[in-house]
């Protein structure tokens with residue numbers, strides 16, 4: 001089982017790193033981080049904070065893009081190219097295939113995160129604005145968020161086309177960051193339809209805003225361990241659930 | 256009762272209906288198909304384009320579910336990983352990962368098939384040698400020709416040395432030398448006690464190597480058995496060439512035959528049975544000056560067989 005899952009994951013990883021999309025996105029992220037100096041700060045003391053904020057935001061944004069763009073076609077591509085026939089005719093269970101694909105993409109994202117973060121720290125050191133290690137907490141939270149988002153991308157990819165998949169995954173990302181507003185909307189809206197939709201979205205879609213601790217780390221606000229543990233646990237449970245649903249859907253598919 | 260060895264592949268009253276297009280038009284790809292493949296035989300699954308060969312194979316591989324009926328591989332449902340661990344599969348016009356080299360791809364195939372790590376590298380090299388792909392071993396498969404992809408397809412199917420090999424149009428995209436090598440590989444598998452199930456629409460593929468064939472036309476199994484029995488069970492025609500024929504003997508000879516064609520002093524007669532050949536021989540002995548110079552039996556070809564059945568099927572369908 002481990003061999004089969006790791007085989008599929010490694011293949012997915014190889015496929016992605018030999019793909020131009022990934023390299024382009026990583027290079028672009030580094031360029032954006034490096035050019036943050038160009039954006040002149042309003043107040044002098046704010047410069048360091050803005051550079052850090054832009055850097056961390058760029059890391060998150062580009063990894064989210066990788067997750068959506070690569071993840072959105074990850075299963076579809078195997079169906080379209082008919083490589084799925086070869087895979088599923090081997091003694092590979094369908095859930096192993098889904099989990100393998102997911103872990104392969106997560107490996108790609110971890111590597112991308114490491115590369116971008118390393119570049120980020122180099123830029124901080126070169127600019128001499130200070131490079132405290134606690135900024136890494138924000139990167140870790142981004143990884144948790146990516147775990148959820150990638151599972152959602154795999155879910156859509158297991159039954160829809162890449163464009164639809166990417167659009168829906170992006171929608172989940174977008175709405176997931178408005179969870180608080182949704183709850184508020186549900187509470188105050190007079191329309192029962194709006195109320196129902198908002199409540200549904202609030203409870204079913206992932207609450208991604210919790211994973212954004214960039215302002216806290218940039219401004220040096222102290223964070224307790226629960227600020228990391230709870231989101232980590234949440235990401236784990238949410239991811240597992242989405243992968244279970246993906247498998248259930250994929251199990252019923254015919255090729 | 257259960258002393259008989261279990262068939263490697265067994266299909267019982269299998270039907271598959273596809274719903275296709277916007278109007279969900281019903282397509283009956285398979286209708287009431289039954290067949291069994293025994294251990295150690297080469298079974299050819301023969302039928303014209305669109306007959307349903309790929310559909311049956313996909314069901315056997317657990318890629319598609321039948322609408323009704325059952326399919327079993329090694330006595331298990333096709334989706335069972337224990338069944339799949341014992342087989343190798345080559346899909347129709349196979350396509351693989353552009354980004355992998357031939358060696359990486361076969362390594363992946365070996366790993367997924369449960370080949371031990373210590374053995375994998377040797378197996379991969381062995382397959383590359385068997386299919387004469389050593390020169391392309393470390394090249395990405397992106398630029399591979401159709402024939403090279405076909406070779407990679409068979410290599411990945413055989414890499415775990417499976418007991419059953421299922422091949423969908425294995426000769427597709429191969430040149431005559433490739434086809435010959437392929438036939439040798441298949442016969443070699445049988446000699447090593449493996450079971451081979453393959454589909455094709457080309458008669459010469461099956462004639463030389465198959466132990467048994469099943470002929471499927473428009474989703475129905477019209478014949479299962481040994482190819483020779485299937486084809487000679489039908490009416491043959493025999494062409495007899497007689498030399499030195501004059502106007503008078505021509506009339507006598509034409510009365511015996513179904514069809515005749517005169518060219519110079521030679522007469523080409525077409526008859527239905529060997530008895531009629533005997534009568535022509537007798538006449539030639541009685542009448543002086545004429546001689547039988549050629550007897551060519553015309554076996555019914557598989558093409559004739561296809562055509563006749565396709566015409567019949569066309570008549571009973573919408």
Ligand SMILES: Nc1ncnc2c1ncn2[C@@H]1O[C@H](COP(=O)(O)OP(=O)(O)OP(=O)(O)O)[C@@H](O)[C@H]1O
Pocket residue numbers: 255273274275282283284302303304305306307308309310311347456
């Ligand atoms: N996924 C599908 N959806 C709808 N119809 C299908 C599907 N797959 C196959 N068919 C139809 O089922 C019939 C049998 O197709 P199948 O591919 O099994 O034929 P085949 O014998 O393999 O033909 P060929 O020699 O061309 O490969 C055809 O009429 C085909 O159009």
Ligand SMILES: [Mg+2]
Pocket residue numbers: 308309310347423
């Ligand atoms: Mg076919």
